[in-house]
Amino acid sequence: MTKDTKITNPAGNKHDEDVGRRVAVKAGLLAAVGIGSGALFHGLTSVARADKAPRSTSGPKTQGQADPDIGELARADVDGYAGRTGEKRVGVPTTCMQCIAACGVIGYREKGRIVKIEGNPHCPNNRGMICAKGQAGVNQVYDPDRLLYPLVRTGKRGEGKWKRLSMKDALDLLAFGGEIAGRKVDGLKTIYESDKPQEFMFHYGRSRIKNAMNHFQKTAFGSGTQGNHTSICETAKWLGNELTMGKHYDVNDAAYSKYILIFGANVLEAHTSHSYIAQRVIEAKAARAKIVTFDVRLSNTAAKSDEWVPVLPGTDLAIILAMTNVLLNETVNGKVLYDEAFITKWSNVTIEELKAHYARYTPEWGESESGVPADTIKRLAIEYGSNKPSSIITYRGFVGHYNGAQAEWASKTLDALAGNFNVKGGITTKLGGKCKDGYNDKAAKDHADLTRKAVKFKISDGDDLHMPTHHSCQWIHEMIAEGSHGRPKIYMTYVYNGAYTTGDCQRNREILCNEEYIPFIVAVDVAMSETAACADLILPDATYLERWAMESAASYAQKKFVQIRQPVVKPLGESMDMQDIFIQLARRIGGGINTLHPYDTAEKYVRTCVELQTADNAKSGKMFYDSNDQPLKSDPWEYFKRYGVLLQGNKPSYNTHAKAVSAEGKTVDAKTGVVWDPHKAHVSDTDVASKGYTGSKNAYKGYVGQQIDGKTYAGFKPDKFNKSGRFEIRSGFMPSAAEKVMADIKDFLTPEEAPWVAEHLKSGLPSWVPVPEHRKRTDKQLVMISFKVNVQIHSRSQNCKWLQEVYHTNPAWLNPATARKMLGKGVKEGDLIRIKSEMPELPWRKGKGSTSVSEITARVHLTEAIHPDAIAVSYHCGHWAYGRYASGNPVEVEGGNTGAEPAGENIWWQEGNKAAKDPTQWSEVAGVHPNWIIPNTPARVSGQFRSNDTIVSIAKA
Amino acid sequence: MAAENNSSSAQATDSALPTALRLLASVFAREADQPLLDQFIARRDELTDVLGRDPLGALTADNALEALAVEYCHLFIGPKGHLPPVESIVLGEGQLWGPSTEAVVEFYERCGIASRSDERTFPDHISMELDCLAMLEETDRHAEAGNFAHLHLLRWLPGLLAHVQANASLAFYPAWLEGLQATLADEYPQTDK
Structure with missing residues (x-):
């Protein structure tokens, strides 16, 4: 020991000069004698x-290093490249999950650590x-704030212990x-073995493991009490799709469009199919297509x-209706535009019926509702109708x-009406690849006697909504609190952050923290x-770069393909793939649910999916193609792991509705012309005879095709419901x-408009419905909208330091x-203002339509780039329980903040810029939500969260 | 102190440092388990003598296990306001498995050391770095241990200690961290002094 060394600990307790030696010797002896070094x-x-x-890559295996048998994508520009550590950089093809687009990516691993992610050139979409x-x-x-270990609550719910x-x-x-914290709770096994399996609720966010999830909860456990997000x-968008084109998810074939109308969709920044529609819109622009954005x-x-x-x-609806009026009535060079x-041939209306219905919706009427000049509406409608193929892109703003x-x-x-459906450069119905499923197509069939018919509490569809075909997740908390439809005993969330992403956050918190409403909350x-933060038990999920899944996205290449998710590195800490959690829970619960989970790992399940499809291909004559559109000659599983994709079609497919199908042995519904298979839809002969296709429950599940002029087409x-195979405008x-x-x-x-609005609503044709509350907005009030920016996703990217540095x-x-x-x-720019909700309550809501918190504060950004009757506050910000980057609450240590760069580089956490203690108030480092x-009041027809309807007043803070 | 009154052989004294380092690693590797806690309670006076203050404070046999588990979680695991006791975070690299972690792993490799295959703790976790020191001391590689301590643990221990002292609700972890810092400073003094 150096005699002149003096140690002063930061607490101010001076140690004498040999304190360290004393600790070492004494602690060592204490441990050796009292504990035994073997136990240390x-x-x-x-x-x-x-x-x-x-070091070579064959060196000691460290945590985070993926198994060597995982597929590695060799690329000319990567092979042999020695990165920062001097080791070869290994590329693993997988699927992004930062947003819902599911782009093919390559994760590069160097010395057991992911060092870079880039796009997979073999992915047809991106x-x-x-x-x-x-x-x-x-x-x-x-x-740094990632959940690495399971946590159980020790204090009050929401207290943070x-x-x-x-x-x-x-x-x-x-x-x-x-x-848990002195309170006994039932586990899954008790519920599984009871006569109320529906008391287990599963509420998921962006899961991408739908088959495994539904198999565990519905098929094996027997509970259909499920929530989504x-x-x-876009619940309302999907319903609009389903009413007309059938299966939801419209694909804009934008690259080949000559004219693109965008309504309330931020395509180049944050669309549902973000990177690959964005690049195709830019390609269209490069090819001199005209792009017009209504926003x-x-x-x-x-x-x-x-x-x-x-x-x-x-x-926007008023503008669309008025443009349709123009399309029906204008001509260019003597030619009609429709x-x-x-x-x-394909719809269920005539042009004359449409002309009669749309007569009221003149451009001048459109101007009166929207403020967009009638001349503009007319001009753009004519351009849209005379520059085909054209396409309309819509999303949440719409x-x-x-x-x-x-x-x-x-x-x-x-x-x-413009003739853009399923044509190149128009708008198409979804083409998505699909493999046979290891659970649905094997486990459930091998052990059909052990499967259950799922029962559920009806709490996901709101109360008194018309057609919430994709449910109304923002109202679920309220339904649980209300209680008359049943309450879950176990509420398990999976990457779902409803307390933040739905409205009335304070009410969300109050309901979730009430143990009388929900006895056991588990968050994965x-x-x-x-x-x-309101849960009793937290399980750490593996990130999307650490786990397996079978992926399929809507194809913007117009040919089907499946995509792999495989780990670039092993899960850190004790985090675990949700699919593996299902397997582990099934083992514990035992009985039928255990038998129905025959795979030991998610990897084996995904591999089985590919093997089942390979076997099915051999029987059915289908085939996989490589990324060069050639029939695949190598082993599909090995190819899948190595290149990340398996194509199931090798040329773009349009006009899918006009494909001929066989009606042999099937039933033809006289009223609609639908060709269907009642047996497949579990419809009895009696119901077929008495109720027909349209009146029989879930008859659409037996849909085969649509007869038109004596021929049967795919249609x-x-x-979701028994629509015909026609494009149903009515x-x-x-x-x-x-x-x-x-x-x-x-x-x-107004008294003048009420009669015709009512009449139009009953017509079954697209009709005007105003946002009711907006009709009573005064000139001292604004409409508050939300939006998303190009470097953030809605709520789950704010733990990403690089993104928060750009937008926080x-x-x-x-x-x-x-x-x-x-x-x-x-x-002036940057002034602090108060934004107060003054949203009237619709009679239907019976006192539950307003928010618990009525006011937030925010800094103002003065810009002419917004409609003068609106105020816009983006999502992403104002988190209060999502880690240091999202909340702007760095953990401070000696010498500077932690979680940002070393001292001097803290670009947004400078001294004095602290997060607000009250999350409803503006934070200089994290903004406000x-x-x-x-x-949370849903839209009455679809159940949509009305994110862009709130009437507010503003004042200086 | 009982151990000192023992016939404490030279062999025991020689092994004291690596054993002490392992004890310290055990304290920070995870929450105290019952056997470890039983020993601490049974040998409370000796422990107080070792650390210069009573690390158990008001804790009793009835509440210590739970209280220390909550405290460990609050200080080191989270989910809020915590500081993971890993070098890359405490040094402000803003990410787990940062450049520091890589450097630590490279040091381990040069020394013929690696994480156990079933170990899911980060290589630059405080317990792993202490274990590294213990392994080096066990094989009489004191100079390498000193080099490692100065390249790594001693660089970030003050930051961790400051966080723990500022946020701890119990004396336990500050006491052990202070003891650890003093031990390392004594065992591995700066060579230019």
């Missing part, structure tokens, strides 16, 4: 000593390109129940368009309203979330919504003229 920690082991660096969000996926794995459990103990607790995104804001998409048309929020042949489903229905009608997630295949499912909708809106209509606060966009009018002439003041 040994995390390392001796291996062959490496004398010089760099063709080697990815966005900033995809590149930042590295941050998901190495987030936890302790770690081993994964074994955590799974035991979930399976067998036990005591679709209504905060409340001048988004980056609008800025790249040929024209930006500012829209009053919630009035495609009469398509309408006559459908996140009371009238979203009607708007989507009307837009699909306009596309059909990669990182802490606002929902997980527009229905989903919907038999919508007149019955008229009564509910009129009850909501009648007090907001969300000042409220406000037109300067509006600001001067409402806040005074002295208002608008959802505190957005009501």
Whole structure:
């Protein structure tokens, strides 16, 4: 020991000069005598000593290093490349999950660590390109706040007191129940063995493991009490798809379009198929297609368009209806603009019927509702109708309203009228690859006697909604609190953060933290979330770069393909793939659910899917193709792992509805011309005779084709309800919504318009429905909308440091003229303002339509790039329980903040810029979340979360 | 102290440092388990003598296990306001498995050391770095241990200690970390001094 060394610990307790030696010797003796060194920690082991660096890849295996038998994508520009560590960089093809687009990516691993992500050139959708969000996926794995171990609550629910459990103990607790913070809870096994399996609820966010999830919960466990997250995104859009074109998910074949209309869709920044539709829109632009964007804001998409048309929020439907009127009545060079042949053959209306119905919706009427000049509406409608193929792209800005489903229905009608459906450069129905499923097509069939018919609490579809075909997730908490439809005993969330992503956040928290409502909440997630903060037990999920799955996205190459998700590195800590958690729970519960999970790991399950499809190909004559569109000659599983994709078609497929199908041995419904298989739909002969196709429950499941002029075609295949195989512009499912909708809106209509609006709603044709509350908005009020930016996803990317560095606060966009009018002439950029919800409550909501918190504060961004009657606050920001990057609450240590770069590099966590203690108030480092003041009240027809409808007032703070 | 009054052989004294390092590694590797805690409670006076203060404070045999588990989670695991006791985080690299982790792994490799195959703790976790020191000391590689301590553990221990002292609700972890820092400073003094 060096005699002149003096140690002063930071607490100020001076140690004498030999204190360290004393501790060492005494502690060593204490341990040796009292504990025994064998019981002490040994995390390392001796291996062959490496004398010089760099090391070879065959060196000691370290945590995070993937198994050597995982497929590796050799690329000319990568092979032999020695990265920063001097080791060869290994590329593993997999699938991005930063957003829902599911781009093919390659994760590069160097010395056991992911060092880079780039696009997979073999993926037909993104063709080697990815966005900033995809590149930042590295941050998901190495987030310092990542959940690495199971945690169990030790304090009150939501209080923030936890302790770690081993994964074994955590799974035991979930399976067998036990005591949590002094309160006994039942486990899954008890519920499974009871006569109420529906008391197990599973609520998922962006899961991408739908088959495994449904197999565990529904087929094997017997519970159908399930929630999703679709209504905060596009439930209304999918209903509009289903009413007309059948199965949901419309694909804009944008690269070949000559004219593109964009309504409320931020295609170049944040679309549902983001990177690959964005690149195709740009290709169209390069080919001199015209792009016109209708949006409340001048988004980056609008800025790249040929024209930006500012829209009053919630009035896009009026513009669509007026454009349809123009298309029906105008001619160019003596030619009509509509495609009469398509309408006559494939739809269920005539041009004359449409002309009569749309007569009221003149451009001048459209102007009166939307503020868009009639001349503009007319000009753009003519351009759209005379520059074919053309296409309309819509999304949340368009459908996140009371009238979203009607708007989507009307837009699909306009596309059909223009003759754009299923044509190259138009709009197509979804083509998605599919492999046989190891659970549905094997385990469930091998052990059919052990499967269960799922029963559920009816809490996912709201109350008194018309057609929530994709449910109404934002109202689930309220349904649980209300209780009359049943309450889950175990509420298990999987990467779902409803406490933050739905409206009225305070109410969400109150309900989730009430143990009387829900006895046992389990959250499975990669990182802490606002929902997980209210849980009893947290299980750490493997990130999307650490796990297996069979992936399939809607094909923008117009040919089917499947895509692999495989681990680039092993799961860190004790995190575990949710699919493996299902298997481990099944083992514990035992009995039939165990037998129904025959695979030991998710990897074996995914491999089985490919093997089953390979076997089916051999029997059916189908085949896999390689990424060069050639028949695959090598082993499909090995190819899949190595290149990441398996093509199931080798040329673009259009006009899929006109494909001939066989009606042999099937039933023809006289009323609709639908050819169907009642047996497949489990419809009895009696019902076939008495109720026919349209009246028999779930008859659509037996749909085969549509007879037209004596021939049977694939048609527009229905989903969710018994629509025919025609393109149904007139919907038999919508007149019955008229009564509910009129009850909501009648007090907001003028005496002159109420009769015709009611009549139109009953017509079954696309009709005008105003956002009711907006009709009583005063000139001192604005409509608050939300939006997404190009470097963030809705709520799950804010733990990514690289993305947060770029976008971490969300000042409220406000037109300067509006600001001067409402806040005074002295208002300036960056002023702090109060945004107060003044949303009237619809009678239907019976006191549950407003928010628990009525006001937030935000800095203002003065810009003419927004409609003067709107204020826009983006998503992404204002987290209060999602780690240091999202919340702006760095953990401070001596010498600087932790979680950012070393001292001096903290670009947004400078001293003094602390996160607000009250998350409803503006934070200089994390912004504010608008959802505190957005009501959860669903859109009456679809159940859509009305993210863009809230009426607010503003004032200086 | 009982151990000192024992016939404490020279052999025992020689093994004291690596054993002490392993004990310290055990304290920080995970929450105290019952056997470890039983020993701490049974030998509380000796422990107080070792660390210069009573690390158990007001804890009793009835509540210590739970309280220390919650404290460990609060300080090191999270999910909020914690500081993972790994070099890459405490040094402000902003990510798990950062450049520091790579450097640690490379050091292990040069020394013929690797993580156990079933070990899922980060290589630059405080317990792993202490285990590395213990292994080096066991094989009489004191100079290498000193080099490692100065390249790694001693660089970030003050930051971790500051966080723990500022956020701990119990004396346990501050006491052990202070003891650890003093031990390392004594055993591996700066060579230029």
